[in-house]
Amino acid sequence: MPELRRDPLTGRLVSYAPERAKRPLPSPEAAPPLLDDPAKCPFCPGKEDALAPATLILVRTGVGVRFGREEGAERKKNWVAKCIPNLYPAFSINDVLRDGSGSRNVSGIHEVLIETPTHDADPWRLSVDQLQFYLLTLRERLIQIESDPRMIYACFGKNHGPHSGGSLRHPHSHIFATPITPPLIEIESEKLHEGDCILCDIARESQNPRTIISTRSFLATCPWASREPFEIMMFPKRHERRFIDLDDDGILELATALSTIYKALDRVLKSPSFNLVLHTKPKDRGDFHWHLELVPRVLMPMVSEVGLNIYVNTVLPEEAAEKLRSTISLL
Numbered sequence: 001m002p003e004l005r006r007d008p009l010t011g012r013l014v015s016y017a018p019e020r021a022k023r024p025l026p027s028p029e030a031a032p033p034l035l036d037d038p039a040k041c042p043f044c045p046g047k048e049d050a051l052a053p054a055t056l057i058l059v060r061t062g063v064g065v066r067f068g069r070e071e072g073a074e075r076k077k078n079w080v081a082k083c084i085p086n087l088y089p090a091f092s093i094n095d096v097l098r099d100g101s102g103s104r105n106v107s108g109i110h111e112v113l114i115e116t117p118t119h120d121a122d123p124w125r126l127s128v129d130q131l132q133f134y135l136l137t138l139r140e141r142l143i144q145i146e147s148d149p150r151m152i153y154a155c156f157g158k159n160h161g162p163h164s165g166g167s168l169r170h171p172h173s174h175i176f177a178t179p180i181t182p183p184l185i186e187i188e189s190e191k192l193h194e195g196d197c198i199l200c201d202i203a204r205e206s207q208n209p210r211t212i213i214s215t216r217s218f219l220a221t222c223p224w225a226s227r228e229p230f231e232i233m234m235f236p237k238r239h240e241r242r243f244i245d246l247d248d249d250g251i252l253e254l255a256t257a258l259s260t261i262y263k264a265l266d267r268v269l270k271s272p273s274f275n276l277v278l279h280t281k282p283k284d285r286g287d288f289h290w291h292l293e294l295v296p297r298v299l300m301p302m303v304s305e306v307g308l309n310i311y312v313n314t315v316l317p318e319e320a321a322e323k324l325r326s327t328i329s330l331l
Contacts, residue, residue, distance in 0.1 A: 003316075007225035009191050009198050010184065014225040014311045015304070034162050036169040038119040043170040045117045048075040055111060056141045057082040058133060065133065067140055079117065081137040083175060086110040091178055107150040109177035113137060119170050123160060124266035126171075131255035134173075139251065141175055143244045146283070151177040153185065153282040155243075161273025163297040173276075181282040188279060192289040194239045199289040203237040209318045212264075212325055217250055218257050222317035222324075229298045229315035230269060230324065232261060235291035241281040243290045264327045265296065273297040 002017040038044050042051060053070035058080040065080055076082075091108025115134045116126070126134075138156050145154045154177040159166035181189075191198050202208065203219050212220040212232060220234045234257065240246070246254070265272055274296045281288035304310040 005225040007223065009188055009223075011187065012225060012227070012309070012311065014227060014313055016313050016316055018314050018316065020312065020314050034169045035167060036120075041119055041168065041170050043114045043168065043172060044119050045077070045079075048077060048079075051075075052085050052087075054079075054082040054084050056137065056144065058137050067137075080133050081113065081115055083111045083113050083137065083141050086112050086174070091176060095179075097179070106179040107148075108179060109145060109148075109151065109154075109175070111141070111175040113141070113156065113173045113175055115171040115173060121171050122266075122271065123171070123262040124271075126259065126262070128252075128255050128259050131259055132252055135251045135255055135258075136248075138173070138175070139244055139246060145175070145177045146244060148177070150179060152284055153178050153181050155278040155280055157275065157277040159275055161271070161297065163273035164275050166273075181284055185279060185282055185288075186285075189282070189285045189288050193287045194289075197239055197289050199235050199291060200239050203235070210321045212321050213257060213260060213328060215253055215257050217253055220257060220261055222321040224317060226313055226315075226317040226320065227311040228295050229313060230265065230272075230296050230320045231317070232265075232294040232324075233291055234258070234261070234294070235289060239289055241288045241290060243278055243280045260328055260331065261294070261324075263331055264324050265294075267327045267331075268323055269296055269298065 002015045005014050005016065006012070007014065035041060041047070053072065053074065055069060057068050057070060057076055058065050059068060059076050060078045060080060068076070070076060089110035091110045093107045093109070095106045095108050096103050097106045116130055121130065142154050142156070145151055154175070156173050156175045158173040194200070202221060208221065210222040210224065212222065217236055217238070218234060219237055220232055223231060223233050265274070274294055276292060276294045278290065278292055280290040299314065302312050304312060
């Protein structure tokens, strides 16, 4: 018998129907193929001159790495990670916002972060150092973007795999900035006030069957009302409002935890497609508790999801967490 759960953070309704996993299904329709030819990949080393100047670039030096940017025709070759304007942006400096009160000019940003020079560096193959450089670059660019008074909300997201909405194999993420706070973030902000914060309550639970890993500063858990099998939420145990306030030690700890989770997902789901997105405090909200949402793309959307915003999941989060914990113990 299905079990209905309402997510306490967003109000999202999820139906857990494990029996649906036993349905006889035809072979799923193939996803559009990813561009997976390094000779044609625009993000691979040697193609730098074909890209726009990097708004932020992390390069190797004789004593380590440092941040910079590219101007005009300058292109740096010894890069570790870099941000460039998106060729097909969802948000731009010259956007127009139309609503019931009329229209006005607004400004947004949409960039691509090329995470590594290595074309086939799937998340579970990345070293902790590579993930650390990735997170450091994200933090630095979001700090820069948030200094722009026109931007109210800035975050990053990642599409990995053919069922995630991605189009290129080469590892990359998206950086977004908008002049308004997304409605979902508004809803979450009402439940994430210090002293009455849902995520702080979860972090204080000593025996939570949905916990995957717990480090000194971070917790990873399968949400109580997960939308997809093996959905994961990661967040700081302390009430931290903004991702950009994470210090270097925290970046390294988060990179280590993320590496473990990626490897476990690969073992359990066999190179899954997934979406990863940051939820963090907007400028027009006084409080928040930042978190990462990682959603594997396992199930095809149903009419209830598309038309009613009611998700149907075939794996209870308690079972998913137990499977991931068991896998992590073998890594």
